[in-house]
Every structure is written in C-alpha cells, then in structure tokens.
Amino acid sequence: MHDAGKVVAGIAVFAGLVTAPIWYQASVGGAVQPLDLSRDFPVVRPGAPGFEDLPADLALNPDGTPRECVEPTEFMRANHMAILDRWRDQVVREDVHDYRSTTGKTWPHLKLTGTCMKCHQKKAEFCDRCHDRAGEKPYCWDCHLDRVAGGR
Amino acid sequence: MKILVSLVLVVAAVFLALVLAGTGLRPLFGVALPYLAFATFLIGLAWRVVRWARSPVPFRIPTTCGQQKSLAFLPHSRLDNPFTGRQAFGRMVLEVLFFRSLFRNTTATLTRDGRLVYGSEKWLWAAGLAFHWSLLVIVLRHLRFFLEPVPGFVEVLQDVDGFFQVWVPVLYLTDLVIVAAMTFLFLRRVLLPQVRYISLANDYFPLFLLLGIALTGVLMRYFFKTDLAAVKDVALGLVTFRPTAPEAAGSLFYTHLFLVCVLLAYFPFSKLVHVAGVFLSPTRNLANNNRAERHVNPWNPEVKTHSYQEYEEEFHDLMKNAGYPLERE
Incomplete structure (x- = not known):
C-alpha cells in the first residue's frame, strides 16, 4: 500500500466520525433508559x-x-x-x-x-x-x- | 428501461418493509439489518480505499488549471496549479466543500447558423451543491436521535434550518431543498438526451433510493406522524448495543430505516464511493512539482547502463591510439 500512513489515518478519521455516536454514548452520554x-x-x-x-x-x-x-x-x-x-x-x-x-x-x-x-x-x-x-x-x-x- | 428497473427495485423495497415491519420480522428491520448494513458500509469502504491505495502513483499528474510556479515575474496560480502539499490541500478543501471543478463545467451548443459556442453551465454545480449540503445538514440533524443528551450544535442546526417557523413541527428548509435538488438532478438526467444516453441503472437507483429516503422522512415528519420517543429508543439502542424494535415506532419509520440500510450496504459497491474517491484522486490531490523534484517510478526494472564515461574508460588506450578526441585530458 502506498502512502500507508495517510490512507490509514484517513480511514481511521472517517471510521471515528461515522461511529461517533457510539463513543459519545459510551463516554459523555448518561445511562440510557427507554x-x-x-x-x-x-x-x-x-x-x-x-x-x-x-x-x-x-x-x-x-x-x-x-x-x-x-x-x-x-x-x-x-x-x-x-x-x-x-x-x-x-x-x-x-x-x-x-x-x-x-x-x-x-x-x-x-x-x-x-x-x-x-x-x-x-x-x-x-x-x-x-x-x-x-x-x-x-x-x-x-x-x-x-x-x-x-x-x- | 434502466429507469424502470431502478424505480421498481426501490418501490419493491418500500413495500417489502411496509408490509414486513408490521409482522414478527420487525427485529430484522430494526436491529439485524442496521448492524449488517453499517458493517458492510464501513468495511466495504475501507476495503475500497485500501485497494485504491495499492496502486502506485509514480508521477505527479494533477490537472492544471492555471499558471504553474515558474519565473518570479509570472504570477503563480496557487490553488489551480499547486506547487506544495499545503497548496494542494487548499485545492482539495475547495474541491470537497464547494465542488470547484464542477463550477468550471461548460456546455457546447450549436447556434442556428452552425457555429459551435461554449457557455458556462452552472446548474449541475448548483443542484449538486444544494443536494450534498442539505444531505450533510440532514444527517447531522439526525444526531438528535442517536445522542443523549442532544448536543448544542445539533439544536442550533435545527433552529437555523427551521428558521421560518412554518408549520408544527417546524418545516426544515433542507427538506425542501434536497427534494427539489434531487428532482432537478433526475429531470436533468432524463430530459437531456446526451446525459440520458450515458446514464446507467447505477445512476438512477441511488437517485431513487435517496429520494425514497427523503420522501419517507418528509411523510413521517409532516404528514403521518410517528412516536418520536420510540424512534429515539431504536436509535439509542443501536448505538449503545442494546437494540430494540418497538411497534410504536411505526411501519413508515421501519421503511425509512430499511431504505437507509439498503443505501449503506449498496454504498461501497457503487458510484457513491466518490465520497472516499475524491480524496484519493491523483489529478486533484497532488502538487505539480514534476519540474522541481525527481519522482522515481517504484516499479522501474533494473536497467543495465553503460555511460559514455565508462565507455571511454574501457577503450581509452584504443581510442587514444586511433587518434580520437577524448573528453578526459
């Protein structure tokens, strides 16, 4: 893979952004009950x-x-x-x-x-x-x- | 025909979800498919990007649209012919956020007396920009279902989007804009003969799918209401890995969700990967410094060379005896 550092960083940032709600709920968000x-x-x-x-x-x-x-x-x-x-x-x-x-x-x-x-x-x-x-x-x-x- | 197939597929998906979401299969639509689709989306996209990144780009091949860096008295066009990585970054930012290369779109027409005339063509750029920005705002607005407590920037976005306070619940401008823009993009595809000629099912299907997602969302917000508390339970359940699929969320909601799942699963295998592809476009993301730096092709084969200097050294005595002029001495 060429420019592996940049590509992996890009994929990581993208994955972090689209899964942001999961991290938000796990850290900032309170205990969630219906x-x-x-x-x-x-x-x-x-x-x-x-x-x-x-x-x-x-x-x-x-x-x-x-x-x-x-x-x-x-x-x-x-x-x-x-x-x-x-x-x-x-x-x-x-x-x-x-x-x-x-x-x-x-x-x-x-x-x-x-x-x-x-x-x-x-x-x-x-x-x-x-x-x-x-x-x-x-x-x-x-x-x-x-x-x-x-x-x- | 391509239009019809795409339309039938989307309508079939709508009816499938509408009917099955009312049965015992609801957990499939509310739990299993969202997870599967999201995993496909994420892994598929990463796989596509890695596959692209395996192709070497030995030379700098940016499309140049302005004066390259040259003598000091020639003004260098930094954004249209970037020389450094930073300038290329600036060009990428404008490309990704404002579709600058599409702004340059031109159209060729024949006048009545047979002359070929080129003109500016901004409609595609304007509708594309309206669609993409609306989509971004709509996706960010949906964070109110996935995040608890709802962060301030989402509420600000809602307030700005619903600025005119028309109707209850408030009409969002982006809802209007995205449907209008997609309608325009569809009509453009169908009504312009050249564009219709090159359009594939792969062009119509995502258009209908996105239109279906927008319209089910609009129907659910403004016309056939649904229980938002139940909807939030579904969304929060998905991100906290305690998924539920309550009946109260309604068939229309599960249809909306199913269409989104179809979109996510279809994403990595379609033209929609341009969301990642734009970042990996060698004609956009490279600096034009071919004349200043040497870029060596990594898969060049080893070539045996024999320079004149070496030649002269090898046959030095013979050449000298024969009276040839020599470079050395």
Whole structure:
C-alpha cells in the first residue's frame, strides 16, 4: 500500500466520525433508559382552581386518575402537535373552538393552557421530558403560559 | 428501461418493509439489518480505499488549471496549479466543500447558423451543491436521535434550518431543498438526451433510493406522524448495543430505516464511493512539482547502463591510439 500512513489515518478519521455516536454514548452520554412514559404521570389535583370548567368527560375519576383524554394516548403521542396547530388556526382564523376527535366525539371549547394543562399540569414533567430527549424546542411557550393556577 | 428497473427495485423495497415491519420480522428491520448494513458500509469502504491505495502513483499528474510556479515575474496560480502539499490541500478543501471543478463545467451548443459556442453551465454545480449540503445538514440533524443528551450544535442546526417557523413541527428548509435538488438532478438526467444516453441503472437507483429516503422522512415528519420517543429508543439502542424494535415506532419509520440500510450496504459497491474517491484522486490531490523534484517510478526494472564515461574508460588506450578526441585530458 502506498502512502500507508495517510490512507490509514484517513480511514481511521472517517471510521471515528461515522461511529461517533457510539463513543459519545459510551463516554459523555448518561445511562440510557427507554423513556417510561407512564412514570410520573401527572397526578391531577381535583381541587385546583378553575378545574371545574373543564368539559365533563375530561373530569376525573374519584381516585384522581383522568377519565378520558380528547384522543387515545397512542394517537396523542404521535399527533399532539398537529392537533394543537390545527386548533390554533381554527380558533384564530375561523372562530371554531370545538374539536372533533378521531373517536367521533366533539369536545367543546378546547385550549392549551386552559384544557390540556389542567390535567398535564407540570410542563417540566410532562412536555419537557420527551421534547428534551428528542431535541424538540416547540415555541408554544413563546405565547402561552406554561402553568395554570395551582400547578407549576 | 434502466429507469424502470431502478424505480421498481426501490418501490419493491418500500413495500417489502411496509408490509414486513408490521409482522414478527420487525427485529430484522430494526436491529439485524442496521448492524449488517453499517458493517458492510464501513468495511466495504475501507476495503475500497485500501485497494485504491495499492496502486502506485509514480508521477505527479494533477490537472492544471492555471499558471504553474515558474519565473518570479509570472504570477503563480496557487490553488489551480499547486506547487506544495499545503497548496494542494487548499485545492482539495475547495474541491470537497464547494465542488470547484464542477463550477468550471461548460456546455457546447450549436447556434442556428452552425457555429459551435461554449457557455458556462452552472446548474449541475448548483443542484449538486444544494443536494450534498442539505444531505450533510440532514444527517447531522439526525444526531438528535442517536445522542443523549442532544448536543448544542445539533439544536442550533435545527433552529437555523427551521428558521421560518412554518408549520408544527417546524418545516426544515433542507427538506425542501434536497427534494427539489434531487428532482432537478433526475429531470436533468432524463430530459437531456446526451446525459440520458450515458446514464446507467447505477445512476438512477441511488437517485431513487435517496429520494425514497427523503420522501419517507418528509411523510413521517409532516404528514403521518410517528412516536418520536420510540424512534429515539431504536436509535439509542443501536448505538449503545442494546437494540430494540418497538411497534410504536411505526411501519413508515421501519421503511425509512430499511431504505437507509439498503443505501449503506449498496454504498461501497457503487458510484457513491466518490465520497472516499475524491480524496484519493491523483489529478486533484497532488502538487505539480514534476519540474522541481525527481519522482522515481517504484516499479522501474533494473536497467543495465553503460555511460559514455565508462565507455571511454574501457577503450581509452584504443581510442587514444586511433587518434580520437577524448573528453578526459
């Protein structure tokens, strides 16, 4: 092999670059566990102020667990940003405040802070966990409050 | 025909993955194939480079595009006719990052009155540059799935790429640019008769494959959403050697991944090795110093020589007696 030093160095640099994630995870990256989405599910405090004006079906079971979300969990995980985006356009441009879900239900007068965050109260524990992990920085909070009264 | 074969192959790969990712074969698409494809990519590429490096390049054969180093009053074109290793390095940097030799591309056309006219042709350069830079940004952006915590430069890249904040999730400019550039490159190949004539299946297949990868990615980001937490589990599992293939990641994701695997495995055996080849091009990476330094061909056979000096020494007496003029004395 000619210019063996340069060629081997080149191959080594290239191999190092394309395998960089392996080295990064082995050194800098923390211990990686799959995100347990059921852990720390926000416990809703029924006494929270303003909670009573939620749509009735979104209200809580007696033990504090939420009865129903506007969409099934799997659907929400993948599509929540599209729903929020569509709501915003509907409310701001068409003055339509109700949401018709894939389950066929119509939910009246939905809001981000006023509805979603009534149950999912803590942005840091609910929104941010997935967003930070996936490197997403949604600009919802440029305008919306990230807390409801009584939550954090 | 070559177009059709390439298209059918890519579409078949898409449907194969779409269907099989929903079955018990999912670990094949999420675990086994990515590892196999990546190993093929890395080993195959190294093998290609070593094979190239075994060919000696005894002479300096750079293509020269400017005045070579000469007398002091002639301005030397350092980048277009490098004389030192450093100048050749500068030329390589511009070549790799900005495709400088493609920038020089010209086109020959016949005018209506039969004259041959050469003109500048920048479209191939522009589309090629747009495609390659977009691809680089997109690959770097994907590091957000492979790295935990996500490093700052990846987030900066995302912010710049999604500068206009159109749609939720934010539209990345590189997604638009790469699809547009590849569409242009494909149309150029098909619509220009000369280019179509020299195009092979080896040209169409990677184009369709990359287009398929880009389009499945675009579909997954903007239209048919997928569970990003599950996607990150797959990516992180691969780099930490604790692979998983959760169903929640969705068939479209596994299709995207399968096409990437096909690309990686196909890479070392196709024209795509130009990613390594550009660094080993003797017409680019050598300094033009043939007149200043002697480069000896390493496989020159041993040649028996008999110089005039030796000849004169051998027949000195005979020549002197015969009255021939001698160099010595």
